[in-house]
Amino acid sequence: xxxxxxxxxxxxxxxxxxxxxxxxxxxxxxxxxxxxxxxxxxxxxxxxxxxxxxxxxxxxxxxxxxxxxxxxxxxxxxxxxxxxxxxxxxxxxxxxxxxxxxxxxxxxxxxxxxxxxxxxxxxxxxxxxxxxxxxxxxxxxxxxxxxxxxxxxxxxxxxxxxxxxxxxxxxxxxxxxxxxxxxxxxxxxxxxxxxxxxxxxxxxxxxxxxxxxxxxxxxxxxxxxxxxxxxxxxxxxxxxxxxxxxxxxxxxxxxxxxxxxxxxxxxxxxxxxxxxxxxxxxxxxxxxxxxxxxxxxxxxxxxxxxxxxxxxxxxxxxxxxxxxxxxxxxxxxxxxxxxxxxxxxxxxxxx
Amino acid sequence: xxxxxxxxxxxxxxxxxxxxxxxxxxxxxxxxxxxxxxxxxxxxxxxxxxxxxxxxxxxxxxxxxxxxxxxxxxxxxxxxxxxxxxxxxxxxxxxxxxxxxxxxxxxxxxxxxxxxxxxxxxxxxxxxxxxxxxxxxxxxxxxxxxxxxxxxxxxxxxxxxxxxxxxxxxxxxxxxxxxxxxxxxxxxxxxxxxxxxxxxxxxxxxxxxxxxxxxxxxxxxxxxxxxxxxxxxxxxxxxxxxxxxxxxxxxxxxxxxxxxxxxxxxxxxxxxxxxxxxxxxxxxxxxxxxxxxxxxxxxxxxxxxxxxxxxxxxxxxxxxxxxxxxxxxxxxxxxxxxxxxxxxxxxxxxxxxxxxxxxxxxxxxxxxxxxxxxxxxxxxxxxxxxxxxxxxxxxxxxxxx
Numbered sequence: 001x002x003x004x005x006x007x008x009x010x011x012x013x014x015x016x017x018x019x020x021x022x023x024x025x026x027x028x029x030x031x032x033x034x035x036x037x038x039x040x041x042x043x044x045x046x047x048x049x050x051x052x053x054x055x056x057x058x059x060x061x062x063x064x065x066x067x068x069x070x071x072x073x074x075x076x077x078x079x080x081x082x083x084x085x086x087x088x089x090x091x092x093x094x095x096x097x098x099x100x101x102x103x104x105x106x107x108x109x110x111x112x113x114x115x116x117x118x119x120x121x122x123x124x125x126x127x128x129x130x131x132x133x134x135x136x137x138x139x140x141x142x143x144x145x146x147x148x149x150x151x152x153x154x155x156x157x158x159x160x161x162x163x164x165x166x167x168x169x170x171x172x173x174x175x176x177x178x179x180x181x182x183x184x185x186x187x188x189x190x191x192x193x194x195x196x197x198x199x200x201x202x203x204x205x206x207x208x209x210x211x212x213x214x215x216x217x218x219x220x221x222x223x224x225x226x227x228x229x230x231x232x233x234x235x236x237x238x239x240x241x242x243x244x245x246x247x248x249x250x251x252x253x254x255x256x257x258x259x260x261x262x263x264x265x266x267x268x269x270x271x272x273x274x275x276x277x278x279x280x281x282x283x284x285x286x287x288x289x290x291x292x293x294x295x296x297x298x299x300x301x302x303x304x305x306x307x308x309x310x311x312x313x314x315x316x317x318x319x320x321x322x323x324x325x326x327x328x329x330x331x332x333x334x335x336x337x338x339x340x341x342x343x344x345x346x347x348x349x350x351x
Numbered sequence: 352x353x354x355x356x357x358x359x360x361x362x363x364x365x366x367x368x369x370x371x372x373x374x375x376x377x378x379x380x381x382x383x384x385x386x387x388x389x390x391x392x393x394x395x396x397x398x399x400x401x402x403x404x405x406x407x408x409x410x411x412x413x414x415x416x417x418x419x420x421x422x423x424x425x426x427x428x429x430x431x432x433x434x435x436x437x438x439x440x441x442x443x444x445x446x447x448x449x450x451x452x453x454x455x456x457x458x459x460x461x462x463x464x465x466x467x468x469x470x471x472x473x474x475x476x477x478x479x480x481x482x483x484x485x486x487x488x489x490x491x492x493x494x495x496x497x498x499x500x501x502x503x504x505x506x507x508x509x510x511x512x513x514x515x516x517x518x519x520x521x522x523x524x525x526x527x528x529x530x531x532x533x534x535x536x537x538x539x540x541x542x543x544x545x546x547x548x549x550x551x552x553x554x555x556x557x558x559x560x561x562x563x564x565x566x567x568x569x570x571x572x573x574x575x576x577x578x579x580x581x582x583x584x585x586x587x588x589x590x591x592x593x594x595x596x597x598x599x600x601x602x603x604x605x606x607x608x609x610x611x612x613x614x615x616x617x618x619x620x621x622x623x624x625x626x627x628x629x630x631x632x633x634x635x636x637x638x639x640x641x642x643x644x645x646x647x648x649x650x651x652x653x654x655x656x657x658x659x660x661x662x663x664x665x666x667x668x669x670x671x672x673x674x675x676x677x678x679x680x681x682x683x684x685x686x687x688x689x690x691x692x693x694x695x696x697x698x699x700x701x702x703x704x705x706x707x708x709x710x711x712x713x714x715x716x717x718x719x720x721x722x723x724x725x726x727x728x729x730x731x732x733x734x735x736x737x738x739x740x741x742x743x744x745x746x747x748x749x750x751x752x
Contacts, residue, residue: 114472200481
């Protein structure tokens with residue numbers, strides 16, 4: 001067991017803002033149509049329509065924030081509100097952020113590069129937009145907007161970015177560097193990402209942001225919505241063996257949690273493909289895939305996998321105490337697995 | 352908790368590749384700044400950077416095919432290969448899952464972004480070459496190291512901008528101290544690119560007269576690149592295989608300004624130093640040398656100097672900036688600083704701050720080791736790292752146990 005618990009979460013997905021929208025879409029109750037607009041490839045794009053940063057954060061200081069930064073800041077705020085954590089001068093140095101990404105904002109960075117090629121002088125770029133080109137921009141803005149001076153990290157890992165964030169956050173909490181870490185990942189939908197995915201053979205591109213409030217010893221009375229039982233990672237230097245490496249990762253996670261596969265009620269993956277089918281062959285455990293509903297969400301996948309579990313528990317107390325497995329891998333051989341036990345929100349700290 | 356030691360060093364830098372050449376470069380106060388070659392700098396008022404010329408990854412890498420990875424990934428993998436050779440450790444003899452790689456970066460495959468963007472300007476988004484797109488994810492940097500070395504443990508890329516190597520070293524330190532791993536390769540990598548050169552220039556942060564940290568008339572940074580890796584092990588694992596131990600990793604501290612996206616915050620930097628000292632159980636008086644973040648911008652160097660005074664008092668230890676020689680290697684910077692700190696301890700010399708012409712009257716308490724390396728007994732060295740986003744990370748190194 002890791003001894004770490006989740007006391008709240010926030011999520012933005014193409015289905016809408018919040019847990020109910022996510023749960024409804026994954027259960028097939030809410031339809032998430034593809035964006036019908038120029039600028040996106042034929043394979044389809046899925047977007048949180050109508051999301052405007054200024055609706056949530058106001059106009060002051062938000063006009064230069066890019067979409068993924070805005071989504072991350074909003075998701076962090078929701079996680080804080082959902083967990084009931086109040087940040088003040090007494091604790092802000094002990095509240096941190098660990099966010100996962102693929103490459104920050106592909107659009108922000110490429111548009112910046114574009115200006116150096118098309119402007120009359122190559123240095124006529126907009127200095128106000130330069131911070132958006134750095135991958136830790138979202139995590140830095142989450143800290144600024146919510147006044148969080150603790151451990152602040154950005155992990156680049158694509159489909160494993162959230163798993164890396166969780167590893168990083170768990171270490172920070174266990175080593176006593178922080179008391180709370182807002183742990184999540186974000187990915188914005190842009191034509192850049194959608195076309196990159198399409199050209200690589202993808203079948204649809206989505207977006208999302210989800211953040212979990214992770215703590216070691218929550219204050220009494222704060223509700224516990226999940227317990228992290230295990231987080232395991234590994235690497236397959238020969239990508240042809242990644243399915244076996246992932247199976248090994250899952251086995252180690254089960255061993256650390258003291259469980260067998262028949263103790264797992266639900267498996268959630270980012271996508272569903274041959275690697276995952278080979279690594280997780282057990283067909284009798286219900287399975288959810290984020291991409292089946294929202295398209296490829298890259299770094300947001302892992303976070304949406306976790307949020308899917310938490311959202312499912314929130315809407316169905318009959319599932320209290322069930323264990324779910326999250327699994328993911330990267331094309332170059334990274335593998336990771338997470339086991340978590342969830343509750344609807346009636347649980348109390350110290351359970 | 353296990354004690355953690357440094358057993359291998361692998362720099363791929365403008366002043367020297369491989370630990371012997373790099374150390375010699377530091378001692379000599381060599382400048383790695385030159386006219387930019389990786390892109391056409393025509394039209395820019397500043398034409399120089401700290402590029403690594405003659406980088407030949409195909410000669411340095413055993414498993415990785417450089418044609419399939421971006422420049423930053425090959426920097427990371429080449430540095431790791433050098434470090435592992437220097438450490439004399441055979442990854443195949445470390446039990447499965449017990450050796451991993453952690454790489455820090457600011458902009459990942461930033462040169463590839465330039466290349467992809469050029470194709471977009473030509474033919475639109477549908478014209479982006481798939482072979483380039485595959486290289487873009489920054490997580491590929493750590494994956495390149497683990498692929499090159501055949502590692503099966505934790506493989507992580509930390510994208511915390513210009514302090515990222517210190518974050519990587521810190522994460523590796525924790526993995527070893529807590530028994531999650533026996534050996535970790537930790538470091539950083541970044542590439543010079545057109546868009547960052549433009550961006551820093553437009554911010555007013557680029558110097559047109561070289562990098563002059565702590566100098567009264569300092570004018571900013573020069574962008575630079577490279578790859579750096581340290582092999583870290585538990586003391587027990589190192590002793591069991593008879594490894595040569597360079598130094599001990601005492602620990603680290605991190606915090607976040609949560610104030611401004613780019614401007615440094617002296618009070619927050621000072622706080623990060625205190626956190627690092629507390630985590631390492633050291634007092635300011637124990638520290639013999641500070642390897643500065645020392646970018647050469649008016650604001651960073653002043654904030655850093657003020658923080659040093661606040662924590663160390665009016666007679667702090669000597670503090671020098673290797674960025675004066677290398678330029679600002681972004682995510683690799685604090686990794687090069689770590690190597691310099693270890694060399695200071697092992698060989699008893701302080702690397703210089705070169706290009707130093709006159710002291711800044713706003714920081715009279717500073718001894719920047721002006722222009723020439725100096726012999727010194729260094730028992731404990733502090734390695735500073737600050738960044739956009741307020742991501743501060745400081746590592747401390749001590750003599751070998």
